[in-house]
Amino acid sequence: MDFSFTDEQQQIRKAVREFALKEIAPHVASYDAEGRFPKDIIQKAAGLGWMGGIVPPEYGGAGIDFTTQTIILEEISRVCHCVACALSFPSGLAGSAILRFGSEEQKQKYLRPLAEGKVFAATGVTEPHSGTDVAAMETTCRRDGDHYVLNGAKAWISFLDVAEWVLTFATLDPENPRKGICAFLIDRNTPGMTFKAYKHKLGFNPLTTGDVILEDCRVPVKNRVGEEGQGMHVAMCAVENGRLGVAARALGLAQACLDESVKYAQERIVFDQPIGKFQMVQSMITDMVTSIESARLLTYRLAWVKDSGAKQARKDASIAKMFASDTAMMAATNAVQIHGAYGCSGEYPVSRYFRDAKVFQIVEGQNQLHKALIAEYTLGFRRD
Ligand SMILES: Cc1cc2nc3c(=O)[nH]c(=O)nc-3n(C[C@H](O)[C@H](O)[C@H](O)COP(=O)(O)OP(=O)(O)OC[C@H]3O[C@@H](n4cnc5c(N)ncnc54)[C@H](O)[C@@H]3O)c2cc1C
Structure with missing residues (x-):
């Protein structure tokens, strides 16, 4: 096995380390104590191309490999893993779901601004009664013309205060939830979707976490990611x-x-x-x-x-x-x-x-x- 990094990867590690020490280290204790999201710092890192991750350049990404992405996240996390969390999003659950299963329109409208660091997003998987057992979700969706109507709640969702959109999941079949699960992208200002932030959690303080509540929330069919029932x-x-x-x-x-x-x-x-x-x-x-x-x-x-x-x-x-x-x-x-x-x-x-x-x-x-x-x-x- 070859355990070495390329010269380019070593240079990226050095540059990221210097950035983290200069731009993040002096501020992390205060923004963590205040529970403040360090948006400026994240967008500065994004400006250096460190948010684009594995997303291809045609969708606003950096097109780097997983190893280089891991180097960036490790080095940033030596100072603040919450900044790294935001930088990981386009390559993580939200971005890679769109990259692999999303339509061309979804890639341009949702993935591109995320990979460019212009917006932030949230992923809503966990529910009050189903965390580990994702397939036992109680949030439902039903088709109504060119929309789905979603009802239910997601719990413990991060980036609640800054997310421009939420990737979330609901089932067509409450009797057998696993079979009917669909994935959706919901814009922040969609009527029927509200947020409730938690106070005083143990850690990850710069990232606001809380409930996403869906009450007769109408989501266009074109915002479904993947096929009907493919959500799991x-x-x-x-x-x-x-x-x-x-x-x-x-x-x-x-x-x-x-x-x-x-x-x-x-x-x-x-x-x-x-x-x-x-x-x-x-x-x-x-x-x-x-x-x-x-x-x-x-x-x-x-x-x-x-x-x-x-x-x-x-x-x-x-x-x-x-x-x-x-x-x-x-x-x-x-x-x-x-x-x-x-x-x-x-x-x-x-x-x-x-x-x-x-x-x-x-x-x-x-x-x-x-x-x-x-x-x-x-x-x-x-x-x-
Ligand atoms: C700060 C924070 C941020 C989060 N951000 C997000 C987010 O952005 N989006 C999101 O969707 N979720 C988020 N979560 C939720 C997180 O993903 C869930 O808490 C996690 O999946 C566990 O679910 P649960 O808390 O319901 O635990 P449960 O499923 O209720 O499990 C409780 C405990 O029971 C035991 N247990 C459960 N199942 C098994 C098993 N099969 N085998 C053995 N033991 C078991 C384990 O000890 C487990 O810790 C966040 C949580 C925190 C704390």
Whole structure:
């Protein structure tokens, strides 16, 4: 296996790292504390072509490969994974669903401005009574002439305050939801769609999250993504790209935990010596280093599999997402421990990393689901 990056990829990593340190690092603590979406910073990064991701240039994208996209997300996430989340959207669930299943009109009208960083979007999959079990959704759609009428609610939807449109899902058949699921693009100002933001969530604070409520919401037939009843397939094909993005972001966060821990363990003097001299602190550092290196290999391996043209890589996506987010949680726990009381203050970033790391174990499929999926693929109960 070739583990090297090209010269161009190494230059991109360097440029992204410099951008993150100069443009994001001085502001991240304050916008996180205020729960403010760093729109200007994201649009600046988009202006450098870092939001276009894998989307082809004819749809406003950068046309880069998954490996390069992963480098961008990892480096941005070493400073702020919420900025990286916004940058991942055109290549993630929302963008790749349109890219693979959308009409030419949808690609120009919805994907292009998203990939150019002119607008933001949301994906509404989770419902109050169905998170992991997506197919058990209760939101319904019925055809009425050249429209569908949608009723129901989506829960825990990110980018609620800034999304110009929502990619969401509803079923034609409440008795057997899986069979009738359709995917839709709904413009923000569509009558019948309202939003309710949550307050005081654990982490991911710059991203507003909440309910999307659909009450007799009329959506034009031309806004359906893919065929009638193909919605589950649309979601499941696109989710792989979302999981690669989450793995890259969790990896960046884990690396940030290590960076901060190394610095602190060298500086903090206890019993007349830097705490890094204590073997039990060294043990925590070693656990972080080995897991982060493993998470990095698994994440870039998934990117490489996708760059090699694999149509599906569900097992690899579950392995990378689960391992990278578990590593982020372990690294954040160790980082707070190494910082002692200061790890519990806002003075150092590790308390923010700790709050955010937990969320990574839940989003894009919680990790118990991934553990089950990996076993089922291995046992032959499931196939790509
Ligand atoms: C900050 C944040 C942002 C989010 N943003 C979005 C978004 O933009 N769009 C969106 O659609 N959703 C979003 N979500 C929702 C997220 O995707 C769901 O929370 C996640 O899919 C899990 O669903 P749930 O919370 O309903 O958990 P449930 O499905 O109720 O599961 C609860 C727990 O039960 C256990 N469990 C469930 N099923 C299994 C199983 N098969 N095997 C073993 N154990 C199991 C697990 O421990 C799991 O954590 C967001 C969530 C958060 C916290």
